[in-house]
Amino acid sequence: METRLRIALQKKGRLFEDSRDLLKEAGIKFNLGNGRLVASATKFPMEVLFLRDDDIPQTVADGVADIGIVGQNELLEKGFNLTTEKKLGFSKCRLSLAIPKEQEYTGLSWFENKKIATSYPEILKKFFSDKKINAEIHEIAGSVEIAPGIGLADAIFDIVSSGSTLVANHLKEVEKVMDSEAVLVSNGNLSPEKRAILDQMIFRINAVMASNNNKYILLNAPNENLEKIIEILPGMKSPTVLPLAQEGWSSVHSVIKEDHFWDVIGQLKENGAQGILIIPIEKMIL
Numbered sequence: 001m002e003t004r005l006r007i008a009l010q011k012k013g014r015l016f017e018d019s020r021d022l023l024k025e026a027g028i029k030f031n032l033g034n035g036r037l038v039a040s041a042t043k044f045p046m047e048v049l050f051l052r053d054d055d056i057p058q059t060v061a062d063g064v065a066d067i068g069i070v071g072q073n074e075l076l077e078k079g080f081n082l083t084t085e086k087k088l089g090f091s092k093c094r095l096s097l098a099i100p101k102e103q104e105y106t107g108l109s110w111f112e113n114k115k116i117a118t119s120y121p122e123i124l125k126k127f128f129s130d131k132k133i134n135a136e137i138h139e140i141a142g143s144v145e146i147a148p149g150i151g152l153a154d155a156i157f158d159i160v161s162s163g164s165t166l167v168a169n170h171l172k173e174v175e176k177v178m179d180s181e182a183v184l185v186s187n188g189n190l191s192p193e194k195r196a197i198l199d200q201m202i203f204r205i206n207a208v209m210a211s212n213n214n215k216y217i218l219l220n221a222p223n224e225n226l227e228k229i230i231e232i233l234p235g236m237k238s239p240t241v242l243p244l245a246q247e248g249w250s251s252v253h254s255v256i257k258e259d260h261f262w263d264v265i266g267q268l269k270e271n272g273a274q275g276i277l278i279i280p281i282e283k284m285i286l
């Protein structure tokens with residue numbers, strides 16, 4: 001029988017859509033229908049298990065799934081020794097301590113003998129023990145931010161992204177404990193066949209992630225400023241330069257990082273570049 005790599009994905013929630021889209025862009029599609037919890041990928045030797053994110057680390061640690069996509073926060077909380085194969089750049093957030101906004105924050109000693117509500121008791125226990133703070137940790141599964149407002153706790157330890165949930169609940173972030181993002185994790189004991197499938201998948205993910213971070217840029221440049229313009233463009237290797245039919249002008253093609261292109265475009269215009277086109281890249285093999 002053909003070897004298939006089993007991946008554990010979140011069934012629904014913050015990780016699901018980006019995980020599905022990443023695999024889709026990597027050419028790994030699967031049919032999700034009528035509440036099925038297992039699906040087979042089409043055109044790739046992979047089987048997908050849909051789970052709650054809390055269960056993903058253990059499922060991979062036990063070898064029921066070979067790999068999984070989960071937040072670093074959940075991974076650290078569960079404490080299983082899995083291999084992080086790749087940071088995936090989505091579901092970025094942080095785990096922070098927050099207190100009622102009217103309270104004066106005096107530093108970590110504020111938490112001494114206080115009651116803190118959280119869904120991440122293990123991470124918080126370790127943090128307080130490292131910092132030698134004695135606090136009562138009260139574990140709750142969700143809606144952590146309402147705990148101080150209803151008298152259940154003095155403070156909270158939870159996920160923060162934009163901070164709007166904290167604001168809505170009259171809380172303020174006072175200590176960041178960790179940053180988190182989605183990661184691809186694996187069980188350390190994969191057979192050579194499964195390892196080869198995983199390597200192929202990671203190769204594809206790298207191509208997708210590189211292309212998402214880069215744009216193809218095309219522009220026309222006056223020859224007298226060509227050297228300057230080439231200096232500004234940090235291309236993959238060196239930019240392609242082709243003469244234009246119009247005397248004294250060239251067409252320049254290169255690849256630039258998505259984050260940088262607004263800065264670079266300003267400088268390019270100052271140096272006489274015209275007809276600037278920024279084009280998305282479908283896949284990029286480095």
Ligand SMILES: Nc1ncnc2c1ncn2[C@@H]1O[C@H](COP(=O)(O)OP(=O)(O)OP(=O)(O)O)[C@@H](O)[C@H]1O
Nearest residue numbers: 010013014015052053054071074091092093159161
């Ligand atoms: N506001 C946010 N911004 C960015 N990432 C987030 C945010 N909230 C959560 N995450 C990340 O996404 C992961 C899943 O969040 P989600 O809210 O879907 O979890 P959940 O309610 O525990 O889901 P499940 O039903 O699977 O247990 C979190 O563990 C965290 O890594």
Ligand SMILES: O=P(O)(O)OC[C@H]1O[C@H](OP(=O)(O)OP(=O)(O)O)[C@H](O)[C@@H]1O
Nearest residue numbers: 014142143159160161162163164165166
């Ligand atoms: O800083 P913010 O941008 O407000 O994000 C933080 C919130 O996002 C997550 O909840 P989510 O919205 O996923 O709802 P949930 O509580 O149902 O998981 C998390 O549990 C926080 O409550």
Ligand SMILES: [Mg+2]
Nearest residue numbers: 052053054055
């Ligand atoms: Mg969960």
